[in-house]
Amino acid sequence: MRIRSTTIIAVRKNGKVALAGDGQVTLGENTAIKHGANKVRTLSDGSILAGFAGSAGDAITLFEKFEKKLKDHSNQLVRSAVELGQDWRTDRYLRKLEALLLVADKDNILVISGSGDIIEPDRHVLAIGSGGAYAMAAGIALLEHSTLSAREIALESLKITSEICIYTNDRISIVEL
Numbered sequence: 001m002r003i004r005s006t007t008i009i010a011v012r013k014n015g016k017v018a019l020a021g022d023g024q025v026t027l028g029e030n031t032a033i034k035h036g037a038n039k040v041r042t043l044s045d046g047s048i049l050a051g052f053a054g055s056a057g058d059a060i061t062l063f064e065k066f067e068k069k070l071k072d073h074s075n076q077l078v079r080s081a082v083e084l085g086q087d088w089r090t091d092r093y094l095r096k097l098e099a100l101l102l103v104a105d106k107d108n109i110l111v112i113s114g115s116g117d118i119i120e121p122d123r124h125v126l127a128i129g130s131g132g133a134y135a136m137a138a139g140i141a142l143l144e145h146s147t148l149s150a151r152e153i154a155l156e157s158l159k160i161t162s163e164i165c166i167y168t169n170d171r172i173s174i175v176e177l
Helices: 056-072 077-090 132-145 150-162
Strands: 003-005 008-013 016-021 025-027 031-034 040-043 048-054 099-104 109-112 125-128 173-176
Touching (some): 150 173
């Protein structure tokens, strides 16, 4: 059986960045085994936000590798993401990891994938995980058609997603810059 840890969203608005994640961990296709997991955190003394979707154990390994890249490259988010993406793509051990990272600083929001992709959104919203498409749609709509803050948009987007996606719950953790 596969353990899944799902929906993460990042939103930038008015110079603020919020990254939020739901708390559900699912075993297999039909059993929620944990409801209050924290899948978001700050890195680099609070200057970088990071969250994961996918295998929790794999994501922790990736967080550690990403933190090392940040240290090696003076906390430069884009450079560190590219370096991790290259390693992830070429290292036989890392290629087997099943997780995505969503990372952000004051200027950038990026997804780092196991295929070595580094993806930056067209808009100031990006989401990953089983409920990622729902959260991103809600986030874009709220960003473009409301006066909510980045934090409020991230929170409301995950609440909406939790009503649609069975792998997402409403126990939400948020970190912000």
